[in-house]
Amino acid sequence: MPVLTRLIPSPVVVDIRPGALDDLAGVLSDERISHSGKLAIAVSNGSGARLRERLAPALPGATWYEVGGGTLDDAIRLAGDMKSGHYDAVVGLGGGKIIDCAKFAAARVGLPLVAVPTNLAHDGLCSPVATLDNDAGRGSYGVPNPIAVVIDLDVIRDAPVRFVRAGIGDAISNINAIADWELANRVTGEKIDGLAAAMARQAGEAVLRHPGGVGDNDFLQVLAEALVLTGIAMSISGDSRPASGSCHEINHAFDILFPQRAASHGEQCGLGAAFAMYLRGAHEDAAFMAEVLRRHGLPVLPEEIGFTVDEFVQVVEFAPRTRPGRYTVLEHLDLKTHQIKDIYSDYAKAIGS
Numbered sequence: 001m002p003v004l005t006r007l008i009p010s011p012v013v014v015d016i017r018p019g020a021l022d023d024l025a026g027v028l029s030d031e032r033i034s035h036s037g038k039l040a041i042a043v044s045n046g047s048g049a050r051l052r053e054r055l056a057p058a059l060p061g062a063t064w065y066e067v068g069g070g071t072l073d074d075a076i077r078l079a080g081d082m083k084s085g086h087y088d089a090v091v092g093l094g095g096g097k098i099i100d101c102a103k104f105a106a107a108r109v110g111l112p113l114v115a116v117p118t119n120l121a122h123d124g125l126c127s128p129v130a131t132l133d134n135d136a137g138r139g140s141y142g143v144p145n146p147i148a149v150v151i152d153l154d155v156i157r158d159a160p161v162r163f164v165r166a167g168i169g170d171a172i173s174n175i176n177a178i179a180d181w182e183l184a185n186r187v188t189g190e191k192i193d194g195l196a197a198a199m200a201r202q203a204g205e206a207v208l209r210h211p212g213g214v215g216d217n218d219f220l221q222v223l224a225e226a227l228v229l230t231g232i233a234m235s236i237s238g239d240s241r242p243a244s245g246s247c248h249e250i251n252h253a254f255d256i257l258f259p260q261r262a263a264s265h266g267e268q269c270g271l272g273a274a275f276a277m278y279l280r281g282a283h284e285d286a287a288f289m290a291e292v293l294r295r296h297g298l299p300v301l302p303e304e305i306g307f308t309v310d311e312f313v314q315v316v317e318f319a320p321r322t323r324p325g326r327y328t329v330l331e332h333l334d335l336k337t338h339q340i341k342d343i344y345s346d347y348a349k350a351i352g353s
Contacts, residue, residue, distance in 0.1 A: 017153060021055065042096055047094055047155075070096070072141075098130060107130075123171065127231035128144060169264075172273060173272065177242060183329060196234070248269055249319035266298075274286050279329050283350060
């Protein structure tokens, strides 16, 4: 009888610990990613530029490219600048926008990407997707997974705490996304990738149930690992389904309807996940999720990020239009305006203020 297995697309290196950045050159050499040290390193003019001074002496063969923002034009420009360099790999050093630009540029020039995030704001640091602003708004572009992920917890602790909080909201929302996937399987027959679902769910549960906080290295380790595992889960399934359900539809609706007022991705996803869990009748789970989000300083009511109840109802009603073809609890219930209002009132009472 043949033994059937599959290859899992994942990084060759995942190095998450305090001080990891000081060993970056050695890791790339030891893992045969770059023996020559010829690297194209994309940085922002913020955290990445500050780290350049620290890293440059250990990476004498590197060429540094400052990226202005997180647009498709920025990524295309970066790829064009790197074309003649004959590099071994591209390193994205900075926040999510820089890493997404580096992902896209690396794919365009056919080089492996090393992700070195300076914050843990969302699960895109190890995903096979680059999210970039374009003339039509914002687009998602398929790219290869990073060949390596290096996360220095000392650097993460130095970043503004709001970035860690955003990552918590994004990780915890996995639990709602998997519940939506299972609902789609029951109602529409949509196939579930069990391995991807297990990885994403356990990543979310690990963060949800960890007793630590944003200032603890142990907690930051778990959060970083959860975000990496979520990215790999998306790569296994071939799309964002393991980490994107009704919670992310609500997030996208905030961004589309109120682009100048929207909060961070993770804040909106966490709030959306708690409300969506309540919508599906998992009231105890929704209350526990809201309690944990609150403990970490995240919003669980729209007023806490500057939106009225009526605006939030508008967001929830619009949300299914953001991902045509994706079946979640929002599509399943197909709620009218007055029904959303009534359920939100019950939700707000149930989780307290």
